[in-house]
Amino acid sequence: MSGERPERPGEDALIARYFAPLAGEGADGLRDDAASLTPRPGHDLVLTADAIVAGIHYFPDDPAGSIARKALGVNLSDIAAKGAAPRAYLLTLGLAADWTETWLSAFSAGLAEAAAAFGCPLLGGDTVRTAGAAFINVTAIGEVPAGSMVRRRTARVGDRICVSGTIGDAALGLALRLAPEAPWAAALDTETRQHLRDRYLHPRPRLALAPLLRRHASAAMDVSDGLAGDLAKMTGGVGRAEVAIADVPLSAAARQVIADEPALLDTALTGGDDYEILCTVPPAEVEAFAAAAAAAGVPVTAIGTVLGGDGAPLFVTEAGASRSFAAGSYAHF
Amino acid sequence: MSGERPERPGEDALIARYFAPLAGEGADGLRDDAASLTPRPGHDLVLTADAIVAGIHYFPDDPAGSIARKALGVNLSDIAAKGAAPRAYLLTLGLAADWTETWLSAFSAGLAEAAAAFGCPLLGGDTVRTAGAAFINVTAIGEVPAGSMVRRRTARVGDRICVSGTIGDAALGLALRLAPEAPWAAALDTETRQHLRDRYLHPRPRLALAPLLRRHASAAMDVSDGLAGDLAKMTGGVGRAEVAIADVPLSAAARQVIADEPALLDTALTGGDDYEILCTVPPAEVEAFAAAAAAAGVPVTAIGTVLGGDGAPLFVTEAGASRSFAAGSYAHF
Incomplete structure (x- = not known):
């Protein structure tokens, strides 16, 4: 020993x-x-x-x-x-x-x-x-x-759901790493591949948002296990999250990949390793929050609302169809 | 992944x-x-x-x-x-x-x-x-x-070196576990074997000594990598530790093992996993420290002195011979 x-x-x-x-x-x-x-x-x-x-x-x-x-x-x-x-x-x-x-x-x-x-x-x-x-x-x-730590489970019905940056790049970077010869992967140019791989390799903690979360957010967590699963953790017991898929911020690289291989949208929404901020913000605060975040160099986007009721978050397509992800969370474990 | x-x-x-x-x-x-x-x-x-x-x-x-x-x-x-x-x-x-x-x-x-x-x-x-x-x-x-954390490297020349409890039981418990059929091991009764194994399996953090260390000790650490090596870490750059081997507190079980197999004294002094307190105490404080420790239910024993000079701690036998342990520290690593 x-x-x-x-x-x-x-x-x-x-x-x-x-x-x-x-x-x-x-x-x-x-x-x-x-x-x-x-x-x-x-x-x-x-x-x-x-x-x-x-x-x-x-x-x-x-x-x-x-x-x-x-x-x-x-x-x-x-x-x-x-x-x-x-x-x-x-x-x-x-x-x-x-x-x-x-x-x-x-x-x-x-x-x-x-x-x-x-x-x-x-x-x-x-x-x-x-x-x-x-x-x-x-x-x-x-x-x-003192007393200002932002909690995960303190969202309120009616709050808007916001995320920082873009969602899905890291999961697509991992998919690219695991299947570099897949048709969708082979179609990417060097810069796009590099962007996705970099997002997987190099999480960027959104430190600049911390004081703004204390000021504006009712609840917050980081997206580490996938947007769908982490949103379920944040809103479970509080309400039902409804997200407009078209509003989920995607990078140009992610848009290109998903255009070529639509099934990878699910990877982006559930895949994890984003290390973006997911938070809820009272409607009256959203504009001020987004403006302050932009001034701090971090884009934030409102993607949905906390509704009453319960159940897994609903992801609504542009055609009006509702989807949910039962497994939801990317399991490292 | x-x-x-x-x-x-x-x-x-x-x-x-x-x-x-x-x-x-x-x-x-x-x-x-x-x-x-x-x-x-x-x-x-x-x-x-x-x-x-x-x-x-x-x-x-x-x-x-x-x-x-x-x-x-x-x-x-x-x-x-x-x-x-x-x-x-x-x-x-x-x-x-x-x-x-x-x-x-x-x-x-x-x-x-x-x-x-x-x-x-x-x-x-x-x-x-x-x-x-x-x-x-x-x-x-x-x-x-505030400001009262007891440091490792703040002993002074002239301080007495003290340890809590007994030294070597855990290392002998490990030796017993690794070689249960060795002649010295086979000679032990069930209770003695159990004592040594228990000391290896179950560290007992000496929480009761914490306030007394703040009051009386000039420096302290726990013995995790062996008395000889940890003493070298505590007194290096400060002075040279001299320890009377006969004063190092041994349990009845350890005494029995070492009487049967004298080479295991080195195991006791260098073997690690003791999780006892090793500290230095100004001479005028030793009596009060030991009395307060005894009152708190933890025996402490003065085993040596921090001398001037440098070099690995000297372990002095009853015959007056000096030994040191160059490798010193038990390396988990």
Whole structure:
């Protein structure tokens, strides 16, 4: 249950070389067994933990820096959706038997770059060997003015449903990766393929929206498991979501793919890994919310309404037909 | 990279069934993507993360409840060593392909029992599949009066070195598990074997010592990677530790094993998984510290002194010979 690996540096040397340079205030250069953290006066901390596992949440041959950025990004996406600003994170890295220093060096460089871009220093963590697939767990810590964390299940009937950015690109990027020779995939130009792959590889937590969610949203979450399934989670017990499919924002790339292969619309609506913000906003606030979001550089689009009643969200076509997605949620599990 | 498992409940159902009942204040029954937490006025939070991996840190056939207790216990041992009281924890559970609901039910029952005993409710986390070995990551959060976290590297020359409880039992319990038919192992009675195995399986975080460490200790850490190696970490850059081997507290079971097989003294001193407190205390404080610890139900023993100079800790035999352990630290990694 233990073993030295004389040919490669031990845990302490790895931490000193690759992770100590990333440490923030309170982390004591990762030379202690714990770190201290205090929210600013009048603020609450917001905590979340998500792991990504090789072969489940990412491809083992994805670039190491991209894997690091994804591990941090998916957690900060949750932080942003709660209206919080990133404060720090703890990292647990499970290294499989075939790890190399080249990989680890690229991983820590990607992590440093992402953490700097997101304004979120490393506070602590652990590095372990695993007999199986590599994994990365991040516990992310954000901060909100006291009592202002935006909840998931607090939408009200009559609220408008809004999403940021575009939906489905990451799921189509994954589909492209899994079936690069499919007719619809082969028809794409290089730039379009690159856009879709980039959206799958590189989640962009919508940190700029956090203060606007606190001001305008009645409920919010990030879209990680697919729009249809996550919308069901947000509105379940509150009301029934009705979405106009034509209003769901799609990128030019996604529109092209779906025009060529209409069945992939379902992939876009249910596929996951969007890491966009899904929120509900009182009707009187929608215009101000959208304008403030646009000013912050993030497009948001109203796609539907929370109606009374219950049941899976209804997706209404331009012809007036209603669809729902019973399975709904993309299951990483 | 995705898959439904219709024959077994999905992640949301698992969380609702096995983990939601463990959720504390701020966790909203684990029905949101993040939790909120605020330290009491005048307090700092103390955060640490450690993972345990099947086949590395525990045996896959260890009782599931014991694995859960270990995952939480090793983290709360760090919290206690920093002088902090447990506040909450986040759990990331990586389930291997062969997981069963029977296992998960026993795991969550053990976790609930340990969390209740340690006064540390569940705040959030993640449940994922892994293509490889199961793993459990815990991020533990404690609380200390502002500015009073006890650091690892703040010992002073002249301080006495103290440890809680007894050293080596867990490492001998592991040795017993790995070689149950060794002559020294076969000579043990059932109760002795049980004691050693229990110390390996069930770390006991020394939470009762936390306030006393804040009052009396100049530096502290928990003994997780072996006394010799952890002492080197604590005193490196400060001075040279000198320990009287005869003063290192051993259980009756450990004394019996070492009497039968003297080479196992080294296992006891370097083997790890003790989860006792190692600390330095100014000489004038040792008596008061030991008395207060005894009153709190935890024996502490002075085993040596921080001398000037540098180098690996010296372990002095009764005959006056000095030994050091160059490799020192038990490497899980």
